[in-house]
Amino acid sequence: MSADDRGERPARVYAPDFLTELFRNPLEPGYAAAAERRRADPPPPWRARSTRSVTVVVLVVLGFLLAVAYRQTMEDEPGRSQARSGLVAQIKEREHATDELSARADQLREEVSRQRDAALSGSAAARLRDLEAGTGLGRVRGDGVVVRLADAPGDADAVTGAGAGPPRVLYSDLQGVANALWSAGAEAVSINGQRLTATSTIRSAGEAILVDFRPVTGPYEVSAIGPDSMKRRFEQSRNAALMRDVAQKTGLSFGVREADDLTLPAAPEPRLRYAEPPESPSPSPSGDRSASPGASGSGTSPSPSGGGR
Amino acid sequence: MIAVLALLAGVVLGVWLDPTVPAALQPYLPIAVVAALDAVFGGVRAKLDRIFDDKQFVVSFISNVLVAALIVYLGDQLGVGGQLSTGVVVVLGVRIFGNVAAIRRHLFRA
Numbered sequence: 001m002s003a004d005d006r007g008e009r010p011a012r013v014y015a016p017d018f019l020t021e022l023f024r025n026p027l028e029p030g031y032a033a034a035a036e037r038r039r040a041d042p043p044p045p046w047r048a049r050s051t052r053s054v055t056v057v058v059l060v061v062l063g064f065l066l067a068v069a070y071r072q073t074m075e076d077e078p079g080r081s082q083a084r085s086g087l088v089a090q091i092k093e094r095e096h097a098t099d100e101l102s103a104r105a106d107q108l109r110e111e112v113s114r115q116r117d118a119a120l121s122g123s124a125a126a127r128l129r130d131l132e133a134g135t136g137l138g139r140v141r142g143d144g145v146v147v148r149l150a151d152a153p154g155d156a157d158a159v160t161g162a163g164a165g166p167p168r169v170l171y172s173d174l175q176g177v178a179n180a181l182w183s184a185g186a187e188a189v190s191i192n193g194q195r196l197t198a199t200s201t202i203r204s205a206g207e208a209i210l211v212d213f214r215p216v217t218g219p220y221e222v223s224a225i226g227p228d229s230m231k232r233r234f235e236q237s238r239n240a241a242l243m244r245d246v247a248q249k250t251g252l253s254f255g256v257r258e259a260d261d262l263t264l265p266a267a268p269e270p271r272l273r274y275a276e277p278p279e280s281p282s283p284s285p286s287g288d289r290s291a292s293p294g295a296s297g298s299g300t301s302p303s304p305s306g307g308g309r
Numbered sequence: 310m311i312a313v314l315a316l317l318a319g320v321v322l323g324v325w326l327d328p329t330v331p332a333a334l335q336p337y338l339p340i341a342v343v344a345a346l347d348a349v350f351g352g353v354r355a356k357l358d359r360i361f362d363d364k365q366f367v368v369s370f371i372s373n374v375l376v377a378a379l380i381v382y383l384g385d386q387l388g389v390g391g392q393l394s395t396g397v398v399v400v401l402g403v404r405i406f407g408n409v410a411a412i413r414r415h416l417f418r419a
Contacts, residue, residue: 030369031351035360051363056315058367062345063319069342071323072330 102268109266113138133188136197136267140188142225145234146259147177149243150219152251167250169218171204174211176239177222178202184233186224188264192216195267212268219253223262231258336385337378340394344377345370347401350408357415377401 113132117125132138152166178196181189189196194211201212208215224230234240235256247254330338348370355361377397384393 030365031355031358031360031362034362034365038362048363051367054367055363056311058370059312059315060319060322062349062370063316063321064323065319065338065342065345067320067323068328068330069338071327072335072338 105268106266109269132266136188136195136200137269139263139266140225141261141263142188143228143258143260144186144188144223144225144262145181145231146257146262147181147222147224147234148219148253148255148257149173149177149222150253152253167252168207169209169220169252171202171209173243173246174209174220174222175202177243180234180237180239181222181224181226181230184224184226184230184237186226186230188225190223190264192221193265195265197267197270199270200267223259223264225262225264231256336390336394337381340377340381340397341374343398343401343405344373347404347408348373350405350412354408354411354415357412373401 133140151168243254352366384390
């Protein structure tokens with residue numbers, strides 16, 4: 001722009017930037033130039049009339065354009081909202097179907113274990129039940145502790161919607177608590193009623209926390225069944241100290257209490273993608289071989305690393 | 310007066326004929342409308358400034374619409390159509406705002 005001639009002055013004045021220029025001078029400079037020209041050399045009247053008629057035609061076209069654009073937008077709108085509500089309905093429907101199917105799966109699993117108990121001899125059935133309880137495939141009950149974690153109170157910023165919002169429990173907090181419980185001697189752990197097994201995952205997806213790919217929402221209750229010393233050992237662990245610190249600083253709530261007669265549900269059947277149970281020559285109901293993949297090694301207590309990720 | 314009547318005639322024509330916009334042109338329609346609005350507000354301001362010129366108005370209207378559509382088309386071909394149309398809308402919006410502010414100064418002296 002005019003930076004060159006201004007640059008020579010002692011007090012340097014910067015040329016206005018693009019946006020300032022845009023704000024200051026929105027009018028086409030052509031209008032001023034045309035007015036200048038007209039003043040210098042007035043056009044013959046027939047020309048003025050013909051250009052005037054072209055202007056009228058352009059305005060008709062403009063009105064036409066506005067009407068068409070308006071109608072177009074209005075026509076698109078119902079289609080869009082229809083598609084959105086259709087998708088929402090589909091999601092709801094599928095969620096419902098999933099819940100129904102998983103309830104049915106649980107029912108069938110109970111049925112299977114009842115039938116198996118009936119088919120197996122007493123000691124074999126008891127051993128199988130023990131193994132299932134240890135690996136998370138069977139429902140268990142007993143005394144233990146419940147660790148409660150909750151997001152800090154307070155809503156998200158009401159004006160901007162998003163923003164910082166209150167401090168939230170992270171998936172890594174749940175991982176840490178679960179791992180600390182395992183290492184404090186827990187034999188069974190569940191988060192909000194989702195039993196953890198050796199292959200369980202605790203992950204974050206956006207703002208949600210997924211345990212074994214099922215979303216869990218706060219407040220989070222991590223229940224564990226284990227020996228009496230578990231509460232003391234858990235509270236002495238590094239993770240518990242960290243969580244206490246975090247709770248004090250950010251306003252999250254974190255509490256540990258002993259609980260009697262907890263019942264932890266069974267985990268869903270594990271989906272083995274690579275490992276296969278060995279082909280036993282005779283599918284005899286001995287019970288020793290049939291539960292081999294999950295129980296190898298650690299007996300009734302799952303490996304501590306299993307709860308983490 | 311004639312201008313307003315012509316505008317109304319165009320609206321009535323659009324409603325009455327109810328043309329279907331070809332699918333290929335649909336993305337450019339909103340941008341074309343914004344560009345046309347820019348030309349119109351520029352024209353109104355020029356009118357109030359008493360320097361309105363028919364030829365200038367017609368040329369700026371047609372070129373605005375065509376250039377805006379062309380920019381969006383190029384952006385679509387380059388894969389930045391959405392961003393470029395945002396840019397076009399921002400620039401035209403700023404111009405419309407400035408012109409409307411000038412019109413407001415003319416009408417209300419404020």
